[in-house]
Amino acid sequence: xxxxxxxxxxxxxxxxxxxxxxxxxxxxxxxxxxxxxxxxxxxxxxxxxxxxxxxxxxxxxxxxxxxxxxxxxxxxxxxxxxxxxxxxxxxxxxxxxxxxxxxxxxxxxxxxxxxxxxxxxxxxxxxxxxxxxxxxxxxxxxxxxxxxxxxxxxxxxxxxxxxxxxxxxxxxxxxxxxxxxxxxxxxxxxxxxxxxxxxxxxxxxxxxxxxxxxxxxxxxxxxxxxxxxxxxxxxxxxxxxxxxxxxxxxxxxxxxxxxxxxxxxxxxxxxxxxxxxxxxxxxxxxxxxxxxxxxxxxxxxxxxxxxxxxxxxxxxxxxxxxxxxxxxxxxxxxxxxxxxxxxxxxxxxxxxxxxxxxxxxxxxxxxxxxxxxxxxxxxxxxxxxxxxxxxxxxxxxxxxxxxxxxxxxxxxxxxxxxxxxxxxxxxxxxxxxxxxxxxxxxxxxxxxxxxxxxxxxxxxxxxxxxxxxxxxxxxxxxxxxxxxxxxxxxxxxxxxxxxxxxxxxxxxxxxxxxxxxxxxxxxxxxxxxxxxxxxxxx
Amino acid sequence: xxxxxxxxxxxxxxxxxxxxxxxxxxxxxxxxxxxxxxxxxxxxxxxxxxxxxxxxxxxxxxxxxxxxxxxxxxxxxxxxxxxxxxxxxxxxxxxxxxxxxxxxxxxxxxxxxxxxxxxxxxxxxxxxxxxxxxxxxxxxxxxxxxxxxxxxxxxxxxxxxxxxxxxxxxxxxxxxxxxxxxxxxxxxxxxxxxxxxxxxxxxxxxxxxxxxxxxxxxxxxxxxxxxxxxxxxxxxxxxxxxxxxxxxxxxxxxxxxxxxxxxxxxxxxxxxxxxxxxxxxxxxxxxxxxxxxxxxxxxxxxxxxxxxxxxxxxxxxxxxxxxx
Numbered sequence: 103x104x105x106x107x108x109x110x111x112x113x114x115x116x117x118x119x120x121x122x123x124x125x126x127x128x129x130x131x132x133x134x135x136x137x138x139x140x141x142x143x144x145x146x147x148x149x150x151x152x153x154x155x156x157x158x159x160x161x162x163x164x165x166x167x168x169x170x171x172x173x174x175x176x177x178x179x180x181x182x183x184x185x186x187x188x189x190x191x192x193x194x195x196x197x198x199x200x201x202x203x204x205x206x207x208x209x210x211x212x213x214x215x216x217x218x219x220x221x222x223x224x225x226x227x228x229x230x231x232x233x234x235x236x237x238x239x240x241x242x243x244x245x246x247x248x249x250x251x252x253x254x255x256x257x258x259x260x261x262x263x264x265x266x267x268x269x270x271x272x273x274x275x276x277x278x279x280x281x282x283x284x285x286x287x288x289x290x291x292x293x294x295x296x297x298x299x300x301x302x303x304x305x306x307x308x309x310x311x312x313x314x315x316x317x318x319x320x321x322x323x324x325x326x327x328x329x330x331x332x333x334x335x336x337x338x339x340x341x342x343x344x345x346x347x348x349x350x351x352x353x354x355x356x357x358x359x360x361x362x363x364x365x366x367x368x369x370x371x372x373x374x375x376x377x378x379x380x381x382x383x384x385x386x387x388x389x390x391x392x393x394x395x396x397x398x399x400x401x402x403x404x405x406x407x408x409x410x411x412x413x414x415x416x417x418x419x420x421x422x423x424x425x426x427x428x429x430x431x432x433x434x435x436x437x438x439x440x441x442x443x444x445x446x447x448x449x450x451x452x453x454x455x456x457x458x459x460x461x462x463x464x465x466x467x468x469x470x471x472x473x474x475x476x477x478x479x480x481x482x483x484x485x486x487x488x489x490x491x492x493x494x495x496x497x498x499x500x501x502x503x504x505x506x507x508x509x510x511x512x513x514x515x516x517x518x519x520x521x522x523x524x525x526x527x528x529x530x531x532x533x534x535x536x537x538x539x540x541x542x543x544x545x546x547x548x549x550x551x552x553x554x555x556x557x558x559x560x561x562x563x564x565x566x567x568x569x570x571x572x573x574x575x576x577x578x579x580x581x582x583x584x585x586x587x588x589x590x591x592x593x594x595x596x597x598x599x600x601x602x603x604x605x606x607x608x609x610x611x612x613x614x615x616x617x618x619x620x621x622x623x624x625x626x627x628x629x630x631x632x633x634x635x636x637x638x639x640x
Numbered sequence: 641x642x643x644x645x646x647x648x649x650x651x652x653x654x655x656x657x658x659x660x661x662x663x664x665x666x667x668x669x670x671x672x673x674x675x676x677x678x679x680x681x682x683x684x685x686x687x688x689x690x691x692x693x694x695x696x697x698x699x700x701x702x703x704x705x706x707x708x709x710x711x712x713x714x715x716x717x718x719x720x721x722x723x724x725x726x727x728x729x730x731x732x733x734x735x736x737x738x739x740x741x742x743x744x745x746x747x748x749x750x751x752x753x754x755x756x757x758x759x760x761x762x763x764x765x766x767x768x769x770x771x772x773x774x775x776x777x778x779x780x781x782x783x784x785x786x787x788x789x790x791x792x793x794x795x796x797x798x799x800x801x802x803x804x805x806x807x808x809x810x811x812x813x814x815x816x817x818x819x820x821x822x823x824x825x826x827x828x829x830x831x832x833x834x835x836x837x838x839x840x841x842x843x844x845x846x847x848x849x850x851x852x853x854x855x856x857x858x859x860x861x862x863x864x865x866x867x868x869x870x871x872x873x874x875x876x877x878x879x880x881x882x883x884x885x886x887x888x889x890x891x892x893x894x895x896x897x898x899x900x901x902x903x904x905x906x907x908x909x910x911x912x913x914x915x916x917x918x919x920x921x922x923x924x925x926x927x928x929x930x931x932x933x934x935x936x937x938x939x940x941x942x943x944x945x946x947x948x949x950x951x952x953x954x955x956x957x958x959x960x961x962x963x964x
Contacts, residue, residue: 157812470819506819521821522658527898530891549817551659551877551901558880558890565885 120209120621123173131172132617138169139610139624140585142180142190143597144577163246166193170201175208176621178215179628181222183606187599191222192234192245199238199255200248210630216254217631223262232276235259235283251286259287264322269334274350275368280338288318293339300336301343304329365391369400386411398422402430409434419443424451424491424601428484428516436514444491444515451488451602452495462497463537464490467544468507469523474577483507483519485576485599486543491515492601493541501535503528505544524550525588526558529571533562539570545577546586546595556589563592572611574598643938646913648840648947648957652826657905659877660817662870663863664833665855666905668826668840673955676842677701678849681726683709684750689775691718691737692750695726700926702726702842702935702956704850705770705946706763706858708740709753710801715746717800719758719778721770723946723958725926725935738766738778742798757853759803759861760836761785764944764962767937770923789865804857807864814860815852826957827851828908829859832866833876835912836961838943840954858960915940917959 122131141162169177180186181194198219203212210218223231236242238259240249263280266272272280285293296318299311307315319335320328329347336343337351346352354371357364358379364372369392376383389408396404398421408415419427419440424447427440452458472483494500505528506521525548532540548555562569573595575585587595594611606627609620655667677697684692691709695701703726708719717740724734740758758766765781779798786792786799791806804811825847829837837859841847878900880893917938923946924935933955935948945959 157809470821471816522656522819524656527894530887530894533887547817549658549660549819550656551664551875552661552817553875553877554880554894554897558894561880561882561890561893565882565890567887567890 119625120173120176120618122618126172128617131621132613134165134168134172135617135621136610136613137165138177138180139606139613140597141165142183142186143607143610144187144575144585144599159244162193166190166197170197173208174198174201174203175210175215176625178210178218179625179630182218182629183624183627184629185600185606188226188230191226192230192237195219195222195234196237196246196248196250199250199252199258200246202252209625214631219258220262221629221631223258228268228272228276231262232272232279232283235262236279236286239282239286256287259283260322264319264331264335265326269331270337270348270350271368273334273337274354274371277338277340281340284335284338292318296335297339297341300332300339301341361387362391366395368392368395369404384411386413389413389415399426402426405430405434420446424448424488425481425484425599428487429480431516432480432484432518436516441515444488447602448488448491448495451492454602455492455496456608457496457539459497459538460499461535461537462493462500463532463535463540464493464500464502465525465528465532465540465542465544466490466502466504466507466517467523467525467542468504468509468517468519469521469547470506470519471523471545471547472507472519480519482545482576483517485601487515487517489541489543489574489576489598489601497538501532501537503532522550523548524554526554529555529558533567533569539572541572541574542588542593543574543576544588546573546575546588548588556592559589559592572596574607643917643919643947644913645838645915645917645943645959647952648838648954648959649909649913650954652840654828654905654909655821655824657901658818659875660814661863661875662832662866663814663818663859664830664876665818666828666830666908667821667824668828669821669823670825671823672825672843672845674843675699676846676955677728678846679703679707679726679755680752680849682750683748683753683755685716685718685737685748686733687735687747688716688739689718689737689773690733690735691720692731692733693724693726694731694750696729698728700725700727700730700933701846702948704755704757704854704958705767706758706958707853708756708758708800709748710740710756710804711748711753713746713749714744715748716744717741718748718775719756719762719766719800721766721768722923722937723935723948723956725924725933725948727926736770736773737775738769739775740778740782740798740800742776742779742782744799755850755853756800756804756856757850757858758800759785760858760960761861761962762800763858763960767944767946770937785861789861789868803861807860810864811856811860814855814863818855820848820851828912829855829960830876830908831859831862832870834961835908835942836862838912838945838957838959840957842955846956854958862961915942917943 178198181191237245238250238255240247263283299307299315315332319332323331333348346355353364353367357375361376361380361383364375369388372388372392376388385407389404389411390413393415398418401415401417402422404415405417420443424444427444431440466486472486474480474482504517505525506523508518508520525542525544571593573588573593575595575597576599585595585597596607596611598607609623613620652668652670655669658665677699679701681703682694682696686692693703703724705723710717718737719740720734720737762781762785766778769777782798782800786802789803791803825844826840828835839854841850880897882889882893884892917940920937922934922936926933933948933950935946937946943959943961947954948956
C-alpha cells in the first residue's frame with residue numbers, strides 16, 4: 103500500500119452559502135440534518151437485526167418529513183449527494199412530487215428541482231424507477247401510501263417512460279408495472295381509448311385517432327421513431343395485435359409456441375412464458391436461453407441455480423459492488439477472481455476517502471448481531487468487511503482486530519458473525535499498536551457490558567491519551583432516528599453502507615461542531631442541474 | 641422429591657456475562673441433546689380456552705410453560721399455563737389454556753404462529769392455575785399488570801397486546817442487545833442484580849427458538865418494571881476503577897473489571913446452585929422405561945417453573961421469578 107499525506111477536511115476553504123431559516127435553532131438544524139444523512143447513507147427500508155420494517159420505515163418517513171420542512175431546496179440538493187441510497191432517492195422524489203412548492207428564494211429553483219427529479223429518476227435502476235412511478239398511485243406501503251396525481255407527476259411519468267430508449271426491453275420485462283404507471287398518468291378512460299386505437303391496423307386508424315396518438319404518445323418522444331414508440335405502447339397496454347415488428351415482442355410472441363425462439367429474452371420473461379406454455383421445460387434450458395441477456399447482478403443471483411442445473415453462466419466480479427460480492431462469497435465461497443476484484447474496489451474506494459495516514463487500526467465487530475435480519479442477511483457484516491478493506495488501503499500499514507465472529511484461514515477474508523460485543527479491550531489492544539487513527543466498525547450495540555467502550559473513551563480523554571477514534575456504523579437504528587452511537591460526544595459516528603461513497607458519512611461526523619459549514623460542504627458535493635437563469639447558489 | 645439448581649446446571653458451563661441497563665444474562669453453554677426439536681409447532685384454537693397444537697417434526701418437543709400466541713388475525717390470543725411434551729407428529733388439545741385478549745372474538749387459524757412467553761408476573765399465575773379450566777381466569781391479572789405498568793389503554797381489561805404495543809420498542813431492544821454465543825443452550829437472567837430466571841434448553845437450535853420470546857416479553861417485562869422504578873438510565877454495569885492514569889492503568893482497570901465480573905458470575909452460580917426446589921406431581925410424560933421424559937412443576941420462594949427430565953438428567957428447565 104502506498105503512503106499518502108493526511109488531508110484534513112476542516113482545512114478546506116468553505117464559504118457559507120446556506121442560511122438557517124429564521125426561527126430555527128442551530129441544534130434543530132444539526133439534529134434534522136444528521137438524522138437525514140444517517141438514513142440517506144444507510145436507509146434501505148428493510149428490517150434490521152433490531153428493528154422491524156415498520157419501525158425502520160416510520161423513522162425514515164419522519165426524517166424525510168423533518169428535512170423537507172427545514173428547507174425544501176436543501177432536501178432536494180441532498181438527494182443528489184454521492185452515496186445516497188436508491189431508496190432515499192425514491193422517497194425523496196415522491197416527497198417532492200407530493201408537496202407543492204411554496205414561495206421563492208430557495209437555493210434550488212423550481213426549474214432546477216424539475217431537472218433534478220428527472221436526473222434522479224434516470225439514475226435509478228429501472229426496477230426502482232418503475233416502482234417509484236407505480237407508487238404514485240398510493241398503493242405501495244413501502245414507499246408511502248399517499249396518492250400523487252398532479253399534472254406535474256403525470257407529465258413526469260409520461261416523459262420518463264415514453265422517452266426511454268430501452269422502452270421495448272422494459273416492455274417485455276416489466277409490462278404490468280409500465281401499464282400501471284401509464285394508466286395512472288393517462289387515466290383509465292384515455293388508456294382504454296389508446297389501447298383500442300393501437301390495436302388497429304395502421305391503415306385503419308382515422309385522422310381523429312392519429313391526432314389523439316400525436317397528442318398523447320408521439321409528443322413525449324419527438325426524436326423516437328413514431329411507429330416504434332406506438333408499438334411499444336400497444337404492447338405495454340395489451341392492445342390486440344396479431345403481429346409485432348419489434349424483435350423482443352416478436353420473440354416473446356414466438357416463444358409461446360417454440361421456447362427456443364425466445365433466446366436472448368430476459369430470464370424472468372422466459373420463466374413466465376415457460377410456466378404458462380411449456381410446463382415441462384427445466385431450469386437448465388431457461389438459463390441457457392437467457393444467459394446472454396443477463397445483467398451483472400442477475401448473473402450473480404443465478405450462480406447457485408446455474409451450478410445446480412449444470413449451466414455455465416459467466417459472472418464478472420469487477421462489475422459488482424464490494425458489499426454484494428461479500429454477500430455472494432458468504433453463500434458461494436470466496437474465489438481468487440473475487441478477491442482480486444475486492445482488492446481493486448477497495449483501492450479505488452480508498453482514493454475517494456479524504457483521510458490518509460501512515461498507519462490505521464481497524465476494529466471489526468463480528469458479533470452475532472452483525473448477521474443482520476433475515477431479509478438483509480449478512481449485509482452489515484459484508485459492509486463492515488468492504489469498509490475494512492477500503493480503510494486498510496488508506497494507510498501505509500494497518501492493523502485489524504475482530505470482536506466476536508469467526509475468522510480463520512479457511513474463511514480467508516470472510517468473518518462469520520458470532521458471539522457477544524466486547525469492544526473496549528480490543529480498543530486498548532489497538533492503542534498499544536499506536537496507529538494514527540482507529541476505526542471501529544460496529545452496529546453500535548455493546549453488551550459486555552453496555553457502555554464499557556464509552557467508559558474507556560471517557561478515561562482516555564480524561565488522562566490525556568489523544569487517539570483519534572472514529573466509529574463507522576453500517577446499520578440504521580429506528581430507535582435513535584439514525585445510526586446508534588457507541589460513545590456519544592466522545593467518538594464521532596459515521597453511517598456507511600457503501601465504502602466507495604464515504605464523503606457524506608465523514609461530514610456527518612463533523613455536524614456537532616460546525617453544522618452550517620458542513621451543510622455548505624455537502625452542498626458542494628451535490629450534483630445540482632444548472633439554474634435556468636444562470637443564477638448560482640446564493 | 642428434592643431438586644437443586646445445581647442438578648439443573650449439571651453438564652453446563654457459563655459464558656461471559658452480557659449486561660445492558662438493568663438486565664444481565666449469563667450464557668449457559670453445553671453439549672447438544674438432539675433428541676428434541678425446537679417447539680416450532682402449529683397452533684390454532686377450536687374453543688375459547690382450548691389450544692390445538694401439532695408437532696410436525698420427526699422428533700419430540702417441549703412447548704414452554706407460559707407459551708402464548710399473539711396473532712395478526714381477528715382471533716382471540718391465547719396462552720397455556722403448563723408446558724407440554726409432544727411426540728413426533730403428535731396433535732393435542734389443551735383445554736386449560738387462557739385467553740389473553742379479553743374483548744376480541746374469533747378462533748386462531750392453524751399455522752406456525754410466532755410464540756411469545758407470558759410476562760414473568762403472569763407466567764407464574766398461569767402456571768399456578770395450570771390444571772384449571774376457564775378461559776377468562778387470567779384477565780384480572782393481565783388488567784392489574786397493565787395498570788401497574790401504565791399500559792392500559794381505553795377501558796383496560798385482560799389484553800396482553802396493550803402491554804406488547806405500549807412497550808414494543810423497549811421489548812425489541814432487549815432482543816437486539818443480548819447476543820447468542822457459541823454452544824449456548826441456556827441462560828441465567830438477572831435483573832437489578834437479582835437472579836430472576838434460569839432457562840435451559842436441550843440444544844442450541846431449541847434455545848435459538850425460545851430465547852427471543854423469553855427475553856423479549858417474559859424477562860423484558862421485569863426489566864421494564866425495574867427500570868421504571870430506578871430510572872430510564874439505570875444500569876447494573878460497574879464503572880472502571882482507574883488508579884493509574886496511563887494506558888497501562890486503564891488496561892489494568894479493564895482486566896480488574898473483567899475478573900470482577902467473572903467472580904460475580906461464579907458467585908451468582910454458587911449461590912444459585914444450592915437453591916432447593918420442591919417438586920409437585922408429574923404434569924406430563926412421554927415415552928417409556930429409560931427413554932421416559934417427565935415434566936414436573938418445581939418451586940422455591942425465589943423461582944418457580946417446570947423441568948423436563950430423563951432419569952436424573954435435566955433436559956429442559958424454565959424457572960422464573962414472579963417479580964424483581
